[in-house]
Amino acid sequence: MSRSGGATAAPASCDVVVIGAGAAGMMCAAVAAQRGRRVVLIEHARRIGEKIRISGGGRCNFTNVATGPQYYVGRDPGFAAQALAAYLPRDFMALLRRHRIAFHEKHRGQMFCDHSSVAVVDMLRAECARGNVQWLHPCRVHALRPRTGGFELDTDAGTWACARVVVATGGLPVPAIGASDWGLRLARSLGLEVEAPRPALVPLRFQREDFQPFADLAGVALQARVRCDDQSFDEDLLFTHRGLSGPAVLQISSYWEPGRELHIDLAGGHDVGAMLRQAQQGSRQSLLGVLAQPLPRRLAQAWLTHRGLDGARRIAEIGRGALDGLAAALRDWSPRVAGTDGWNKAEVMRGGVATHELDPRSLEARRVPGLHFIGEAVDITGWLGGYNFQWAWASAQAAARAC
Numbered sequence: 001m002s003r004s005g006g007a008t009a010a011p012a013s014c015d016v017v018v019i020g021a022g023a024a025g026m027m028c029a030a031v032a033a034q035r036g037r038r039v040v041l042i043e044h045a046r047r048i049g050e051k052i053r054i055s056g057g058g059r060c061n062f063t064n065v066a067t068g069p070q071y072y073v074g075r076d077p078g079f080a081a082q083a084l085a086a087y088l089p090r091d092f093m094a095l096l097r098r099h100r101i102a103f104h105e106k107h108r109g110q111m112f113c114d115h116s117s118v119a120v121v122d123m124l125r126a127e128c129a130r131g132n133v134q135w136l137h138p139c140r141v142h143a144l145r146p147r148t149g150g151f152e153l154d155t156d157a158g159t160w161a162c163a164r165v166v167v168a169t170g171g172l173p174v175p176a177i178g179a180s181d182w183g184l185r186l187a188r189s190l191g192l193e194v195e196a197p198r199p200a201l202v203p204l205r206f207q208r209e210d211f212q213p214f215a216d217l218a219g220v221a222l223q224a225r226v227r228c229d230d231q232s233f234d235e236d237l238l239f240t241h242r243g244l245s246g247p248a249v250l251q252i253s254s255y256w257e258p259g260r261e262l263h264i265d266l267a268g269g270h271d272v273g274a275m276l277r278q279a280q281q282g283s284r285q286s287l288l289g290v291l292a293q294p295l296p297r298r299l300a301q302a303w304l305t306h307r308g309l310d311g312a313r314r315i316a317e318i319g320r321g322a323l324d325g326l327a328a329a330l331r332d333w334s335p336r337v338a339g340t341d342g343w344n345k346a347e348v349m350r351g352g353v354a355t356h357e358l359d360p361r362s363l364e365a366r367r368v369p370g371l372h373f374i375g376e377a378v379d380i381t382g383w384l385g386g387y388n389f390q391w392a393w394a395s396a397q398a399a400a401r402a403c
Contacts, residue, residue, distance in 0.1 A: 011161040012159070014134070015037040015164065015403070016029075016037050016038070016165070016166065016403045017151070017153060017166070018040070018041045019042050019182075020042075020043060020167065020169040020170060020183070020375075021041055022048075022049060022170050023049065023052055023124075023392040023393070024170075024376070024396040025396070027127075027393055028166050028396035029128050029400075030124060031131075031397055032400040033131025035403070039134065040134045040135075043135075044138055045138060046178075049124065052120050052389075053118060056110075059116070060112065061106075061110050061111065062096075062111055062120060063111045063387075063389055063390045063393070064089060064109045064110055064385050064390060065105065067084050067390060071382055071387045072382050073254045073383075074355065075355060075356075076379075081360070082360045083394040083398040084394045086394065086397065087397040089111070089390055092390070101119045101123060140156050141153050141182070142156075144165065146368060146371075151370065164372065165372070166372040166373075167186060168375050170376045171349025171376040172197055172346075173199065173202075173343050173344075173346040174344065174346075175343060175344065176344075179343070183373065187357075187365075187373065187377075190371070192365060193353075194352065194353055197352060198351055199340045199342055199345070199349065200254040200346060200350035201381075202341055203243060203249060204243050204244050204341070205338045206243050206338055207338050213302055214239060215241070217302055220296045221236055221237065221246060222236070222296055222299065223268040225265035225268055226249060226252045227263040228252050228256050229260060233248045233251040234268065235248035237264070243341075250347065251384050253340060256337060258339075260337075262334060264333040265333075266295065266303075267295075272326075272327040275293070275294065280315050282316065283316055287309060287310070287314070288301060288311030307325075347388075348376060348388050352373075352376065352378045358372075358373060363399045372402070374392070374395040375391065375392040375395055
């Protein structure tokens, strides 16, 4: 990515330029600088670390106690194994403790700050300060040119020469906070393959005729099992005005692709058929009253209406075939997915610089020596629950140690 012209004066110089002051970029800049490298950190947005600030409802779900490539999605999730093994969740938690940032474990190993996520941003800035990182902020990079022994970059702050460049420009979610595809465009311009980016950890929308019977259920939540091909998640599901959200749907959205079917067990793995048959034995309860035991009442009513069943009838009056059909439909609801809620609602990006283009030990581009891609810019996408931040920390550490 280059442009003609530019200043005639000799460029300023440093050892490493890190582009992007998000989670991965600040971590990488801090570690490289503390190893004695002269580091310049460039960020185009006016506010740094915005994704950290908004994570976890403002408490920053900064990692998960579990780690490993099994919690990641991409063309080759195993690529992440080396970096993840070299920098563990406990390593980042030790850093938090050194900065006296209190934290706690929540649901499924998710780690959160006790107080504001701003503390994590402040910590990373302090780590950069320890290494005397030079900031160019706000500042845009207009061009990057490989040259003998390194690179030249044209920026708002003039031309810079360096031996190594680390691209930590993140992904496309939430354009309002400065999301950009700059890193992906750079990779393509240098001949690197990029896996097509698409929204992930994102609510899903459905074909109108499939979802219309449930369009008035916005706000209803329940435990469900959601499956796409061989991947499934048992998590909370949330009906919205537009479709479905909640952890179960956000998780499966990273696996869904156009043409693939989604299968939802609204009973959450429970044997609703057995429950209905048992209730039928001499019970004077209504069908709605029985079905509203495992399901939210509003959903139970909508489901019965959708199936053409009268919820006010006593369950003992309902035929066995109708009950079995009702239970089977609840166990495998397959509304047709129309698409996602897009980049504005996505938490992360799936896709990015293809992992076969990078060295898994250093995240260095095999065909462009000295150029590294880290964090969300790489085709490694974590599950919901702190895994994406752990990939940011780990990939940043791997690149910084190689600089």
